[in-house]
Ligand code: SF4
């Protein structure tokens with residue numbers, strides 16, 4: 001059965017990011033969806049990837065990506081937003097690649113669990129540690 005799996009893939013200046021999606025499509029017939037990619041000045045960076053396919057094929061493909069020299073981490077945790085600590089400053093909202101964090105009509109920060117991919121990108125942006133990642 002096909003499902004969507006989510007991964008964070010880190011790379012350095014020695015491996016080429018484009019080769020990941022090309023390999024997933026051409027070698028494994030998977031459907032990668034780049035949710036976010038960021039490359040620093042030193043040529044290193046990361047990519048958040050949703051991949052649709054069956055579990056065995058996705059596993060085999062990610063082992064292959066590891067063998068290519070990339071760092072691979074599956075994103076399968078969930079985020080906890082502590083409303084008692086949150087003072088709704090909004091600093092975390094722009095850090096979210098999937099727009100799972102949003103401001104509601106009462107100017108309060110909310111998380112849409114359906115679109116959060118548990119990438120952890122918002123955690124460091126919160127000065128009062130109101131967001132935690134549970135794995
Ligand atoms: S950064 Fe922290 S305190 Fe500010 S809105 Fe986000 S969760 Fe709340």
Ligand code: SF4
Nearest residue numbers: 096116117119120122
């Ligand atoms: S962990 Fe935070 S930044 Fe990442 S998708 Fe979920 S809410 Fe957005």
